[in-house]
Amino acid sequence: MSASDGHAGPGFAEPFARREIALVDVLDRLLAGGVVITGDITLRIADVDLVRIDLKALISAVNAQVPSPWPTAGEGGGDPGGRGAEPERAIEREAS
Amino acid sequence: MNDDLRYVYAVCRPPAAPLHADLTGVGGAPPRQLTHEGLVAVVSPVPERDFGREPLRAHLEDLRWLAETARAHQNVVAALATVTCPLPLRLATVFHDDSGVRAMLEDESERLHRILDRIDGHxxxxxxxxxxxxxxxxxxxxxxxxxxxxxxxxxxxxxxxxxxxxxxxxxxxxxxxxxxxxxxxxxxxxxxxxxxxxxxxxxxxxxxxxxxxxxxxxxxxxxxxxxxxxxxxxxxxxxxxxxxxxxxxxxxxxxxxxTDDPDAREEPHGGEGAARQDAGGTP
Amino acid sequence: MKMDLEPDTVERDLVALVLTVVELLRELMERQAVRRFESGELTEDQEERVGMTLMLLEDRMTRLRERYGLRPEDLNLDLGPLGPLLPRD
CATH class of the missing domain: 3.30.70 (Alpha-Beta Plaits)
Known part of the structure; x- marks a missing residue:
């Protein structure tokens, strides 16, 4: 389910309905998120140079650590009770 | 389910409620649940001509194929998410057969349990x-x-x-x-x-x-x-x-x-979760 | 992704590449000019001439772009970790 300006609607999305989720959001999660497991045929996306380069062009997310422009928690953002994680920059991509 | 390979979408805890009978996943096949010692892998059979190492590599360069596969994968994960808190796998995690999947669940059991604990209810x-x-x-x-x-x-x-x-x-x-x-x-x-x-x-x-x-x-x-x-x-x-x-x-x-391992230690090679700070207060 | 190697696509891609570089230079020049304008170090006559030149240059770029059906967003290079070549906004 996709929503703008926080109006996500009541309840959670009906998963079998055709939702208009932007491709970039799906690809970003499936290519750069999710658990990486080495299996017997597993193709690790990052192992394939050409694919990795194309992915870079696609979602601009395959990056080594991009330093956060913001101070880490403790300097700003106030985190009472220690809930809410320290924000971190960039998902650790397989690209290396 | 003959010589087909196994495409794994996600891992979750049993008993996962049965999925809707009409749900199709990657390759058009409905997903199955494979249970092994406290973990469930949700899989679909997929043909080797498309999901073997080389053909898969080629397909991943085709945006249309990639988009279709990603959406089918996400469809299944979303369906799972309505009945449990699934741990989604990265796109294109493929095994030879059921025993390959079970072996994976065995080997990765501790890590998977740790991550499942962290995301449970979220x-x-x-x-x-x-x-x-x-x-x-x-x-x-x-x-x-x-x-x-x-x-x-x-x-x-x-x-x-x-x-x-x-x-x-x-x-x-x-x-x-x-x-x-x-x-x-x-x-x-x-x-x-x-x-x-x-x-x-x-x-x-x-x-x-x-x-x-x-x-x-x-x-x-x-x-x-x-x-x-x-x-x-x-x-x-x-x-x-x-x-x-x-x-x-x-x-x-x-x-x-x-989906990074909450217990990950520093690894010299850029392994998943390495060099990422521990998240501190987890619920 | 596999590039479409139609002849006119190749030409268009090359033009886009060239215009991207030209656009970068144009923006750098403009920035320099505005900085010097702000600092008051130019004479009125210089300000007028520099400004006019930049204005004409921008107009020329727009027409070249449009002739090849390129939008402003098409003139850019993604340098990966370094971000885009030209500012996005």
Whole structure:
């Protein structure tokens, strides 16, 4: 389910309905998120140079650590009770 | 299910409720559940001619195939997310057969349990903040009405052109600074409702809509299911407080962005979860 | 992704690449000019001439772009970790 300006609607999305989720959001999660497991045929996306380069062009997310422009928690953002994680920059991509 | 390979979507805890009979996944086949010692792998049979190492590699370069496969994969994960908290796998995790999948569950059991513990009862919400595209003559985010009106006429002289450029640059700088302040505050506020948060690189590239403007914030939050409504309401309350900015929310997702091992130690090779700080207070 | 090697696509891609570089230079020049304008170190006559030149240059770029059906967003290079070549906004 996709929503703008926080109006996500009541309840959670009906998963079998055709939702208009932007491709970039799906690809970003499936290519750069999710658990990486080495299996017997597993193709690790990052192992394939050409694919990795194309992915870079696609979602601009395959990056080594991009330093956060913001101070880490403790300097700003106030985190009472220690809930809410320290924000971190960039998902650790397989690209290396 | 003969010589087909096994495509694995996600791992979860038993007993996962049966999935809808009409649900199809990658390759058009309905997913199955494979249980092994306290873990369930959700799999589909897929043909080797498409999902063997070499053909798969080739397919991954085809955007249409990639998009179709990704959406089918996400469909299954989303269906799972309505009945459990699945741990989604990265795209294209394929095994030879059922015993290959079971062996994986065996080998990875501890790590998978750790991650499942962390995400249990949570969903992921994605939040993006966009600074609207500048108007054609570069007057900034368009919230300075008088500047926009003034520049609708052509510059009257060379000096006039320079003057407008200077004003436009200043307006743009100011808009960026305000956007940054807003994004930081929003991230801080939202993080308080989340067990964990991730700042992703700003979104760009050919799949980004040209008219979207500039992405200022691209983050993900691991939110307890029961707090989702408050989480979204918080975002809703920012409306009207942020001229020139647009907030986009996606979700609820399975915890794609939070699948690193909570116990990961430093690894010399850039392994998943290495060099990532421990998230501190987990619920 | 596999590039479409139609002759006119190749030409268009090359033009886009060239115009991207030209656009970068144009923006750098403009920035320099505005900085010097702001600092008051130019004479009125210089301001007028520099401004006019930049104005004409921008106009020329727009027409070239449009002739090849290129939008402003098409003139850019993604340098990966370094971000885009030209500012996005």
């Amino acid at each position: 969903v992921e919400w994605g939040v993006k903040v966009w600074l609207g595209a500048a108007s054609a003559d570069g007057d900034g985010s368009g919230d300075s009405g008088s500047a926009a009106a003034a520049s609708s006429r052509a510059p009257r002289s060379g000096r006039d052109y320079l003057r407008r450029r200077r004003a436009g640059n200043a307006a743009r700088e100011e808009a960026l600074a305000r956007a940054d302040v807003f994004a930081r505050r929003l991230h801080g506020d939202l993080s308080r409702y989340a067990a964990d948060a991730r700042l992703h690189p700003v979104q760009s590239g050919p799949l980004t809509d040209a008219g979207s403007g500039r992405n200022i914030l691209n983050s993900a939050y691991l939110v307890p299911r029961t707090w989702s409504e408050e989480f979204l309401e918080l975002i809703g309350r920012t409306e009207g407080t942020r001229p020139g900015l647009r907030v986009e929310v996606t979700g609820p997702w399975a915890a794609y962005s939070f």
